[in-house]
Amino acid sequence: MNNEQAKFILRAYRPGGRDAGDATFGDALRQAQADPTLGAWFAREQSFDATVAAKLRVVTPPPELREAILAGTRVSFSPARPHWRLPAWLAAAAALAVVITGVATYRLIVAGRSPAGLDRIAAFALVDPESAHTGPQASRLGAFGAWLQNPMNRISSGPPADLAQLKTKGCRAVSVAGQEVFEICFQRDGGWYHLYLTRREPAGTGGRSPVFREEGGRSVVAWADDRLAYVLMTGGGGVEALRRIL
Amino acid sequence: MGSDTFTQLVDANYASLYRFALSLTRNQADACDLAQQTFFIWATKGQALRDLSKAKAWLFTTLYREFLRGRRRSGRATALEDLPPDEAEPPAPEVDRIAALDAQIVLAALQDVDEVFRAPLTLFYLEDLAYHEIAEALGIPVGTVMSRLSRGKTQLRTILAQRDQAARDNLISFSAQKGRRTP
Numbered sequence: 001m002n003n004e005q006a007k008f009i010l011r012a013y014r015p016g017g018r019d020a021g022d023a024t025f026g027d028a029l030r031q032a033q034a035d036p037t038l039g040a041w042f043a044r045e046q047s048f049d050a051t052v053a054a055k056l057r058v059v060t061p062p063p064e065l066r067e068a069i070l071a072g073t074r075v076s077f078s079p080a081r082p083h084w085r086l087p088a089w090l091a092a093a094a095a096l097a098v099v100i101t102g103v104a105t106y107r108l109i110v111a112g113r114s115p116a117g118l119d120r121i122a123a124f125a126l127v128d129p130e131s132a133h134t135g136p137q138a139s140r141l142g143a144f145g146a147w148l149q150n151p152m153n154r155i156s157s158g159p160p161a162d163l164a165q166l167k168t169k170g171c172r173a174v175s176v177a178g179q180e181v182f183e184i185c186f187q188r189d190g191g192w193y194h195l196y197l198t199r200r201e202p203a204g205t206g207g208r209s210p211v212f213r214e215e216g217g218r219s220v221v222a223w224a225d226d227r228l229a230y231v232l233m234t235g236g237g238g239v240e241a242l243r244r245i246l
Numbered sequence: 247m248g249s250d251t252f253t254q255l256v257d258a259n260y261a262s263l264y265r266f267a268l269s270l271t272r273n274q275a276d277a278c279d280l281a282q283q284t285f286f287i288w289a290t291k292g293q294a295l296r297d298l299s300k301a302k303a304w305l306f307t308t309l310y311r312e313f314l315r316g317r318r319r320s321g322r323a324t325a326l327e328d329l330p331p332d333e334a335e336p337p338a339p340e341v342d343r344i345a346a347l348d349a350q351i352v353l354a355a356l357q358d359v360d361e362v363f364r365a366p367l368t369l370f371y372l373e374d375l376a377y378h379e380i381a382e383a384l385g386i387p388v389g390t391v392m393s394r395l396s397r398g399k400t401q402l403r404t405i406l407a408q409r410d411q412a413a414r415d416n417l418i419s420f421s422a423q424k425g426r427r428t429p
Contacts, residue, residue, distance in 0.1 A: 008392065008393075008396055009392070011392075011395060011396045011399055012370070012377070012391075012392045012395050012396070014370065014373055016373060017373055017376070018373075018375070018376040019376045019377050019378075022377075044341070047341045048341055048344070048403075049371070051341050051344045051345050052344065052352060052356070052371055052402070053371040053372075053373065054345075055344075055347070055349040055352035055353065056265060056349075056352070056353065056356070056368070056371050056372065057265075058349035059265050059268065059349055059350075059353055060261065061260065061261055061264040061265075061278070061281070062274065062278065065260065065264060065278050065281065065282075066256060066257070066260055068278075068282065069256050069260060069281075069282055069285055070252075070253060070256060
């Protein structure tokens with residue numbers, strides 16, 4: 001091995017690295033000890049590497065990033081049901097929601113970009129572990145509930161929802177992407193649906209044209225009108241079931 | 247995976263992942279998105295990984311793949327045939343001078359290294375992964391990692407020398423202007 005070959009190997013040597021003891025480096029290290037010129041070059045190389053690595057370690061993530069990643073735990077994990085008792089798929093969904101909310105929250109509070117929008121709420125609805133009919137039944141929500149359950153009404157025509165009223169009636173509210181989202185469960189033709197509503201303005205990017213998504217046996221459609229943004233989810237029947245009542 | 251384990255996984259890795267993402271994307275917001283997207287994918291697919299000791303390598307691999315996916319979408323991927331030619335090793339600025347540079351300047355220099363060299367170089371300096379893991383994460387043989395590392399360091403030296411010189415020139419220029427204004 002000549003010195004140029006030894007240099008090639010030694011450039012990759014990290015004294016604190018997990019492969020510092022690798023046999024690949026053995027001969028080159030011995031050569032650096034024996035050859036003063038190579039040894040001096042190696043010392044400079046190590047010093048350079050240590051300095052750059054130290055500079056890189058100084059770069060810290062925005063302080064909100066960690067919380068943004070973890071923020072969804074407050075939404076995803078039911079306090080009444082410890083996460084370790086959840087079925088595996090539900091736990092996975094909860095973890096997924098952690099990150100979804102994290103991404104969206106980060107975008108709101110750190111990056112200063114436009115709010116995450118309907119796609120985040122749709123993503124949340126696809127994995128929402130508490131959407132197993134835990135929201136208030138539509139029948140308890142008066143005229144709005146009756147409207148939802150009436151097979152003559154197309155959901156996309158604009159449900160007569162009053163968010164302030166929903167709040168007073170104990171409708172489930174979750175925070176997704178930093179905005180308050182209400183969830184209502186209702187039945188049509190024997191199938192269960194979950195409607196997520198939020199104010200249009202914070203949702204921002206929500207489009208008027210319905211956008212469908214399917215994932216993990218769940219289907220969602222997202223759209224918005226002048227006042228509100230909506231995500232409709234069903235666990236059975238797929239996109240067709242959504243189209244039938246949309 | 248419970249929330250405690252997930253929190254531990256985030257705490258152990260999010261800073262390094264962010265630094266790696268920042269070197270790749272050169273943009274703080276995109277780096278944050280990439281780091282979060284990585285944990286998002288962990289939540290959906292990482293559960294299948296039985297050996298949690300491999301979680302770190304999995305996360306770095308996933309982050310890099312997501313970065314490449316984004317690059318392909320934007321049509322800005324660097325093809326291997328676009329690799330710049332070998333450069334002779336330039337005289338590096340004195341280590342003391344690099345140490346005196348602001349971390350952001352060193353990071354910016356690292357971000358200016360060609361992408362194909364930047365990824366292994368950043369992973370080298372982060373010291374989170376062994377060589378075979380870096381090779382797996384980047385989808386290249388270990389020998390290629392070492393080769394790109396060597397060339398990446400050469401580029402980094404050149405860029406740091408230029409930054410160092412520019413910083414000195416500015417300092418001289420500033421001193422000269424200040425001198426002229428002195429009555």
